[in-house]
Amino acid sequence: MTPGQRRWVFLLAGIGFVAFFLWGLSGLPGFGNYPGPYGPAILRVAVAQTRATGVVSAINFDYRGFDTVGEEFILFAAAAGVSVVLRRLRGEQERSALDQAADRHVPSTSGAVRMMALFFTGPVVVAGWWLASHAQTSPSGGFQGGVVLATAFVLIYLAGEFLVFKRFSPVTLTDVVEAVGAGGFAAVGLSAVLMGLPYLTNFLPLGQIPGAVSSSGTIALISFFVGVEVAAAFILIVGELLEQTLLIRRGDS
Amino acid sequence: MMSVFPFIVVAWILAVGLYGVVTSRHLVHQIICLIVVQSSTYVLLLAVGYVTGAVAPYYFDVPDHTPAVDPVVQALALTDVVVEAAVTALLLSFAIQAHKRFGTLDPQELVSLKG
Numbered sequence: 001m002t003p004g005q006r007r008w009v010f011l012l013a014g015i016g017f018v019a020f021f022l023w024g025l026s027g028l029p030g031f032g033n034y035p036g037p038y039g040p041a042i043l044r045v046a047v048a049q050t051r052a053t054g055v056v057s058a059i060n061f062d063y064r065g066f067d068t069v070g071e072e073f074i075l076f077a078a079a080a081g082v083s084v085v086l087r088r089l090r091g092e093q094e095r096s097a098l099d100q101a102a103d104r105h106v107p108s109t110s111g112a113v114r115m116m117a118l119f120f121t122g123p124v125v126v127a128g129w130w131l132a133s134h135a136q137t138s139p140s141g142g143f144q145g146g147v148v149l150a151t152a153f154v155l156i157y158l159a160g161e162f163l164v165f166k167r168f169s170p171v172t173l174t175d176v177v178e179a180v181g182a183g184g185f186a187a188v189g190l191s192a193v194l195m196g197l198p199y200l201t202n203f204l205p206l207g208q209i210p211g212a213v214s215s216s217g218t219i220a221l222i223s224f225f226v227g228v229e230v231a232a233a234f235i236l237i238v239g240e241l242l243e244q245t246l247l248i249r250r251g252d253s
Numbered sequence: 254m255m256s257v258f259p260f261i262v263v264a265w266i267l268a269v270g271l272y273g274v275v276t277s278r279h280l281v282h283q284i285i286c287l288i289v290v291q292s293s294t295y296v297l298l299l300a301v302g303y304v305t306g307a308v309a310p311y312y313f314d315v316p317d318h319t320p321a322v323d324p325v326v327q328a329l330a331l332t333d334v335v336v337e338a339a340v341t342a343l344l345l346s347f348a349i350q351a352h353k354r355f356g357t358l359d360p361q362e363l364v365s366l367k368g
Contacts, residue, residue: 010275021264030256032305039323055310055324071332078339085346211313237342
């Protein structure tokens, strides 16, 4: 099919889509008049039941915790997939991360970049942990915190070089940490089963004050595990992509 | 008009993204177009759950039982973002390997190489 024909087919499909979309719109309740029973029902009971003031986290890690297990394993599978797809192909070889031609002149990273990266590494780690450990109180949680934590390692790469990045995040260690994060979530659910409760029941003491960091039982614990898993998964993905760019070369030389 | 405007925006983002996917001549560009397609779902989810005059579903410093927007679709949007990031990384690594193997990132040339 030529690009021209393709465009015509798309145009036809687009007209059909617009027709169905307008038809669907005519039956919607309109922006700002959400009528669904599920959301408001959770809003009524969530703070009393979970002592978490962040209702979105309460849904993610408690009411719909089972769905989030699935989501977390999508991330786990994707990180594993990236490692598998970016393996060394036949006819490729992996160079050492050490510079082969030590006498070659390489422009060094500018002082400004190194300074800024180093300056931000500490605050980014703190912000990441803060986000991952405050899922129960505010708009944060393991997913957001984990990504911010992974950013700290990218900053280390920016400030130093690939070798330093690898020293801070060796693949075996990151693999183990990722598995602990993903397995921890599943294990919290299984502990409830061992106690004779349904999977992922919030079995820990909920605490007295809604919105305290120590409140909300397993929500805070699961958020922590998710943060660890997400951070490790993204460090792995970034590491694989960097390795692909910097170390893997065609040929045998 | 205002009551359907967000949904028109959703349709527009979806259509623009799909047009990009269909006509793209570069795999990385095509992947980015796919992200645009997926972005329409964020707008859709958040628009569906919006309640006029309501607060965010966080009761940290507002009294309990203040009307809030629907938290379920917000949780779904969060899931959506994470899955998108993971899938994008996987697709980009496919693009790297495709370029190594076939020496091109043009989807149409890739099709003619492998029927």
